[in-house]
């Protein structure tokens with residue numbers, strides 16, 4: 001068993017690469033898509049479902065779990081793995097992004113960010129030290145530093161000032177969690193908005209501090225696809241090739257392919273789980289909007305090539321009925337299917353990279369997923 005944090009590169013194809021990241025709860029084959037389990041659950045699924053669809057690692061949100069049920073409680077009950085019954089790797093974000101996108105009345109200062117809970121309005125402070133303590137309590141295998149996700153459209157002066165603070169926070173996070181502490185890894189987050197020189201500065205500063213992996217933050221925040229790809233292509237090579245590279249909040253099939261082509265190893269996005277709940281299903285023949293009337297009498301499976309329980313057991317007509325009737329089973333079957341699709345797509349991508357045919361695989365998928373509006 002390798003030491004947590006060991007990252008072994010496998011065959012590559014252009015900038016795309018395969019790898020294996022060792023964590024305290026098992027190895028993760030990359031490139032990997034991480035299902036989002038915001039409040040200690042991937043909505044509507046049991047951990048057994050996640051194992052069945054070959055999920056390797058899931059994401060938990062520090063902001064939510066800190067507010068409810070509380071990180072101290074989770075620690076007292078044995079940590080997040082035991083609490084939620086998931087024995088595989090868990091990555092927790094640092095809450096920074098949720099604070100900026102969910103809470104009200106937030107103030108940013110040297111000490112950290114103060115905010116009001118979206119649940120009961122109570123006031124809280126997330127300092128670098130605090131978010132490290134929370135993630136240590138949760139016992140996640142990969143922790144993220146506290147950062148400011150610079151809003152899309154921020155000017156250079158704001159971006160520069162924010163970057164300097166984010167780097168000081170990253171240093172404080174590293175000091176609060178020295179390398180190898182209890183096998184929990186710590187990833188830094190590159191910011192710098194859409195200014196390439198600031199992105200380079202951010203990456204260099206984080207490298208100097210030294211992290212177990214490096215994330216690209218501040219993307220998928222409302223920018224156009226071309227703006228994201230421009231920064232992606234420019235910033236990814238700045239991240240050390242021998243450490244995992246994580247593109248936060250991405251994404252649609254097309255964006256996963258672009259990320260892998262640029263050399264990204266890890267992804268997370270609410271798309272498959274959120275879209276499942278609004279009836280948008282992903283198949284290898286393209287997207288299916290299950291609520292459409294055309295499926296009312298369609299007795300065929302959603303995707304005959306899909307091994308998931310929903311496709312092996314039910315017709316589109318039934319899936320449509322459940323959705324229209326707002327039945328709970330609709331969320332479960334749709335989520336099972338969408339995460340199975342993402343899991344299979346990533347497995348096929350890893351194999352395509354190993355076989356040196358990633359470009360062909362990407363073209364094949366893009367023919368089916370031309371320009372996802374997401």
Ligand SMILES: CCNc1nc2cc3[nH]c(NC)nc3cc2c(=O)[nH]1
Pocket residue numbers: 092093094095096097098144145147148149150189216217218219220221248249250
């Ligand atoms: C770990 C918390 N920090 C942190 N999370 C993020 C989550 C994102 N999710 C999206 N699009 C859905 N962009 C993101 C950027 C960041 C980012 O810049 N920082």
Ligand SMILES: [Zn+2]
Pocket residue numbers: 302303306307308309310311312336337338340
């Ligand atoms: Zn399926």
